[in-house]
Amino acid sequence: SQGQNESKGGTNDGGKKVVMRVATPTTNDPQTHEMELFKEVVEKKSNGRIEVQLYPSCQLGSNAQMLQGLQAGTIHGLLEPTAFLGGFCDVLTVVDLPYFFPDVWTATEMLNGPAGDDLRSYLEERGLVAASFYSYGDRVLLLKFPVDSMDSFKGKKVRIMGAKVLIDEINSWGGTGVPMDVPELYTALQQGAIDGLESAPQFFWMGKYYEVAKYIFYEPKGAEVTIFMMNKKWLEGLPSDLREIILESAKEIQPNAEKFARELQQKALDDMKAAGVQVIEASPQLRAQLEEASKVVHETFLKDNPDAKPIYESLKKAIGS
């Protein structure tokens, strides 16, 4: 049937239509918005020579499986937060270190510029191309308890996004960082199996988690950054004009994606405040304490990943200047 001929992804010679399979773990969020934008731009620019097939919502497996699929070339493009790259490419979780980047928007801008070169070349060694970085949002905490001092975290369990640096972060504050599957989060939070979760405000809002936890603690204001990765070998096998279109498009949608993420975050915060959620800003002293406690996370990260040192240093220099 014709459906079969269209979806042959293996052949990408000259005249035939190229199929690009792009996946992401989430539903209805900045990442799905980005993949839809990408599809629209690529298909328009290529005059339909490239067909972008979208697979949101973990249709092609968990984060771990999609990463393996990307490496094998089953999936050609994958959008996911860098915090899910732990275990696969721990160096990239440098982005997720607490109190490293001032905020997510700066982080994304820097990573897309020369400061991100080291990171990109590191991925290329693993057969992947970092086509673009997008802002997901400020990484903050949604909690069932208010925070007024470091002691507030004692004995509390906070779900983190998976990367070891995030586990270490919560642990360094006196709590316990636990990874957990997204489908169970709502019930776990509501039932007290966890006392809070760490992600961007738009994630709390879309998952309706604020219905069962009423405090947003606006720290560490970490960088929740989406990385759009592609399979290098597949990309290089394409005719050069198509390859250019794909790489250009991934960059071109950047401003639109940024605008969408910012607006969504603001809307999420406004809506949640209207629903009675209290947004807590840390006092300067508390912030200093948290930052001080988090230093050990940076040290552990560098100890665990000796090859991350150059990337860490160069990024740190760029942030400082």
Added chain:
Amino acid sequence: MFWGIAILIICIVMGLPIYVGLLGAGLYILLIVQQIPIDMVITGLYDGVAKFTLTAVPFFLLAGSFMEKSSFADRLVKSFTPWLVKVRGGIPIAAILANELFGAMSGSAPAAAGTIGRVMFPVVSKSNSEKFALGMFASAGALAIVMPPSINMILFATATNASIGALFLAGVVPAIIIGVCLCSYIWFVSKPAGQDVKFDLKYAAKMTLKGLPVLILPVIVLGGIYKGAFTPTEAGAVSAVYAFLLPFLFYKELKPPVIKECIKDTTKLTGQIFILIAASTVFSQALAMAQVPEMLKQALNGLSPLMFLMLLNVILIIVGCFFDPTSAVLVLAPVVAPVAASLGIDLLHLGIVFTVNLAIGMFTPPFGLNLYVIQSIFKRRLEDIARAVPPFFVVFIIALIIITYFPQLYLWLPKMSMVQ
């Protein structure tokens, strides 16, 4: 695509293991139709199984195995039957209650049909008729997969990214609705209790007191999930430990050889179910890759949710006649869920409709695990059992219609638990 589905059906009909059919079809679609590297099959085999929420399955299986090999069911039944002796149809009604309660401890329908059946079949045969008893025990066992905990609900939730805890809570009222329908039917067809039967309050109270340690388990499991004391996975571990310790320490049952047998049964069942989970993960990812859910969504676009659910009921009842619920839910749920979502049907609602339909499939001929359990325990002919089932089938269908079209009757429970 066509050949992919054909391979699946041919393999299954010829009696090849179902996992072989799923893997063969999945491989064909991925490698031949989509021309995708084989990696995805292996990572799918690993990933389909490597989910924390799925650890609840062996836990509940182990718990069920301990209950089956101890006097759990016996004590459960004796704890409340003395209260119902004067009620019209009291004995079969007690059996339905026992199935509900056993269902609230165990996740497996055949275990319920067999365990409760073994204890109560003779008395129900005497109070009503043997045919009645055969039909009733074959069908009422199905309550165990509607009443949480339920292995089928865990599988549905994992395949569709629903919350297991919420789906569990959504199942409580439907199980009660089915129970009420069954009891009403029993009341109509039973004779009033004889004059010679005497109600003995002292005896009834004594038996209830004795059965209390067993009756507490559903309270721990369901109350624990409702109140948030633990997650469904933890509830599984707690019930396994409880179902072991109680008979082992206090009833002097479950001697080491029996324990060994329980563990062996559990690893066997776990292996049987999980190779299916793994293979169906590969198969459903292959379908996703071929954009089948997308095509279905477009094909069914514009269908009203009511029509869709009716269609789904018909399909699932037919599927249930031929397939076991485990394979049916694993193969169909990932394909149907996105379509249902696009039509605005609540995922929990869909999960309950799936579960009830496939529960009915447990006792519909030609193939239904409960039929075979009853056959092997009571040594009756399959034809006789199949002939006893129809009235109960009708009762279940009436309950199914209520459950399908009035989700508000039961969706309030998970919602309420979330508002606490």
Added chain:
Amino acid sequence: MVQLRKHLRRILTCLDSISGVLLLVCTASAFINVVARYVFSRPFVWGEEVSVLALVWMVYLSQGLLENDNEQLAMTALYRALGEKVRRAVDVLRCAVTVFLSGYLLYAGMVIVMRNGELNMTTQAIGFPLWIAYLVIPLALACMIMARLVHPITDAPAAEVVGMKEDEGTCSGV
């Protein structure tokens, strides 16, 4: 052949027993985790990943014995209605299909194990090497191939229907 079957079954039973031990460890650790939460108000961070790894190994270690004893879930009604000769033909076909599929997957599995090893892929929280975790799949496939090869003909069509033995009074199945 008889000796070979005996030895193989002994090995497969041994693997299944390891699976049983993992089941107990898994159950106990989940239970202790609940206790730890209430008594010490501190869960183990590693609990979840260890459980998942144990689950994967538990599942695949028992596959060899299931294949050997012909206890995989199947719909055998039509098969049982077939004549003796056709049944044997289906058996041989089944053997061929299983060995071919498993062999192909065994090869692919080894490739993935090696790639995960080369790239030092690990689980996120405890950093357990993924190649070891994945190793159980080729192992299971190898066991299944051997089981099928020593039983090219299913000695007795065991399953009445999905996982239910005719002569067995137990209530297995789900």
